[in-house]
Amino acid sequence: MKIVTYIRVSTDKQGRSGLGLEAQRAAIAAYAKATSAVTVSEFQEVESGRKNTRPELQKALKHARVTGSRLVIAKLDRLSRNAAFLLNLQESGVDFVACDMPEANAMTVGIMAVVAQAEAKAISDRTKAAMRAARERGQTFGNPYGAAPLRCAGKGNAASVQAMQERADARAHDLAEVLEDLEACGFTTLQAQANELNKRGIRTARGGRWHASSVSNLRKRLEAA
Template sequence: MATNDGKFVCYYRASTGRQGRSGLGLDAQRAAVATYLNGGAWQIVDEFTEVESGKNSDRPALDKALAAARLHRASLVVSKIDRLTRSVAFLSRLLEAGVDVRFADLPQIEGATGRFLLQQMVAVAELEAGMISARTKAALAAAKKRGKKLGGNRGVKPTAKMRALSTAAIQKRADVRAADVAPTVKALQAAGKTSLRAIANGLNEQGIPTARGGGTWSAVQVARVLERL
């Protein structure tokens, strides 16, 4: 096994509070990191331990470890690749951290190759998430076709606060969509298409989707967008 030189920041994680208190799993991670470093002119400049679920992307200890690695221009070393989870959002965040990440169970994965591996993991995770979503939608469509009732409040009566939050969310989406369409609408107006119908036709000709993602633009829809600009 090749030796490793340079500075390293170690990150350890236990999945439960009990594991963290007992040290179960942590000792094995430290041993794996020590085996990975395997002599050489290396230096551990800092160590961080986190006791948290792998599904939780909010990890303060990892944030500190990444900050320390950037500060010392060190590599972040982790015992196993699953210690950094397979969450799409989390892996994307890791890629943007600007830190060289090493995995003790994959000693050949480092530098540019390591970054490429993480990028592929993100792509695979995104593909898997998309396939799960597609299967779920297909299953719901099949259930609906069989006459099964979907949705409904399922015994939960919406409160005034819940309705207000729902309305606010809808309004926010509408505002964002209007802002997205605004440059195209202004360009059409500058080109002489000033009536609501002319703007709607222009949006349809350019293939701009409506807020619902389907159908065609109408004068009424254009008017609603203009009210938000």
């Protein structure tokens, strides 16, 4: 099994001194040994828990996706109140495990995110109540004809088609830096790049092997984007 690791400290001082980092690395090393896992890469974040930006987490998630690796998080407990972190983790589609909370999964992380967003939910509830009151006064919302006009126009599946295109674009964006690295390393032909992608354990969007044609399609999508 391949793993990508993510560790975090909350202050620059801790980052420089290594305080807290060694304990996290030790926990990850113990997990890797117990599961016979191979570490593909490590990402370290020095960030305040109050901030929603997680650039290193985004890099870790992207690398886990393109290499088909599991993301191993050293410490989840202190991040369990940060909705942005939890939602990024839940929506990434990446398999993950937290060393300090091994029972956590996409479902439990989702529950944590719901709790963290309690105030947002309260606002939503108040908005819905206001809309109900407006309806009672005779005000209407949305298209009174429902989805019929969309079906007549042949646009009933537009949302699903757009979602598929967005996922494909996101996958291509994940691999853009990989393609740049391949060229920098001297892999200039489509076939050479396909061979190296397969050698690095990076999968296509459907989980298959790369060919010159699939690399060409990827490059065309990036150019169009």
